[in-house]
Amino acid sequence: MPEHDMPDPDSAKCNGQRRGLLRFFSGIFRARTGRYTLAALVFAAGSAAAININTQIYNPETRQWEQYDPNRAIRYFQQHGQTPAAFQRKIVTFRTAEKPGTVVIDGDKHFLYVVLPNFQAVRYGIGVGREGFGWAGIVNVGRKAEWPVWTPPAEMVARDPKAAKYAGGMPGGPDNPLGPRALYLYEGNKDSIYRIHGTTEPWSIGLNVSSGCIRLHNDDIVDLYERVEVGAKVIVLMQGAALYKGV
Amino acid sequence: MKRKRGGENGMTASIAKAGPIAKSAPWIALAGTALLALGCSQGTETAAPQGMAVRSAVETAPADLQLLCAAEAAKVYEAPSEKILPLSSQRSGTASYDVELDVAGKRARCTIDESGTAITVVDA
Structure with missing residues (x-):
């Protein structure tokens, strides 16, 4: 089954997901009217209005908070061999009534939590959707895959000969942009086209870089994969983002 | 008599009975308090x-x-939790936040303190 939400390995963006999103909504416009069309319009309006919250990093030399953009993130990763400490896996206090195994994504702070018993959670650093591609809602894990196949979208195949090579699907492996594991997010029984997956660009954790995919370090997605079961609730929080819920 | 002259509180009165080092204790305490306050204040500003x-x-x-x-x-x-989603939030005081919620399509505002106690939930 073709994947349609995969990240662009060259541009660090989930262009495939964008295509999937457009296809999804064009399908809605073609096939349905009434509340679905209205919902799609609300979604589109929300997307246009969404302003992502960026990450800042403290520079002890200048004693100033500075923008943590892709260039800065790459430089940091080259210098330290890892992302900033805050984005590394950690068990934290998490006061919630949600049951253990629930996934909570704080897109503004670039954290993903999986709820543990006794008011604790495992916290992971994540990369999320870039401007206009962030989303919020309540979905569930519809299925999971180890070493998922990545199929580049048609427009990527058309412009990139390297991608064309994988038009029929790139087998799972260390060079696969989805990394070693993927959790497929569904709304009810319907594929939302969004996924939580690994990455070949570990420096991008903490940034708004995708078209809606949630990306983790490869070690982290493997850890998360073991902790989360199919059917688990996934709550995505992102200030000002379009609501997926109800669409 | 010494107690009355030395001051209205017992501490000053007992110091009046003590030697010169003890007599300077209030000043030491005062200076210590001032330094502490200064330290705390600077710590906050330059943390x-x-x-x-x-x-x-x-x-x-x-x-x-x-x-x-x-x-x-x-x-x-009285809405199912699957129909409620936090939309935005901001600090509303030194120890509280305002959270805007989508409650089954309607907007509500919740104020919650840092300890996790919801103070108010009202229509937005």
Whole structure:
């Protein structure tokens, strides 16, 4: 089954997901009217209005908070061999009534939590959707895959000969942009086209870089994969983002 | 008599009975308090994050507090939790946050303190 939400390995963006999103909504416009069309319009309006919250990093030399953009993130990763400490896996206090195994994504702070018993959670650093591609809602894990196949979208195949090579699907492996594991997010029984997956660009954790995919370090997605079961609730929080819920 | 002359409180009175070092104790205490206050004050103003700390450009409520607000709204509005989603949040005081919620299509506002106690949940 073709994947349609995969990240662009060259541009660090989930262009495939964008295509999937457009296809999804064009399908809605073609096939349905009434509340679905209205919902799609609300979604589109929300997307246009969404302003992502960026990450800042403290520079002890200048004693100033500075923008943590892709260039800065790459430089940091080259210098330290890892992302900033805050984005590394950690068990934290998490006061919630949600049951253990629930996934909570704080897109503004670039954290993903999986709820543990006794008011604790495992916290992971994540990369999320870039401007206009962030989303919020309540979905569930519809299925999971180890070493998922990545199929580049048609427009990527058309412009990139390297991608064309994988038009029929790139087998799972260390060079696969989805990394070693993927959790497929569904709304009810319907594929939302969004996924939580690994990455070949570990420096991008903490940034708004995708078209809606949630990306983790490869070690982290493997850890998360073991902790989360199919059917688990996934709550995505992102200030000002379009609501997926109800669409 | 010494107690009365030395001052209205017992401490000053007993110092009046003591030697010169003890007599300077109030000044030492006063100076210590002032230094402490100065230190605390400067510590607040110049508190620098350790190392290369990161933060969000905009301060939002911690995710768990946002979800506690959603849980409280579920009780108040008698709505299923799957129909309630925090939309935005901001600090509303030194120890509290305002969280805007979507409650089955309607907007509500919750104020919650840092301890996780929802103070109010009202229509927005």
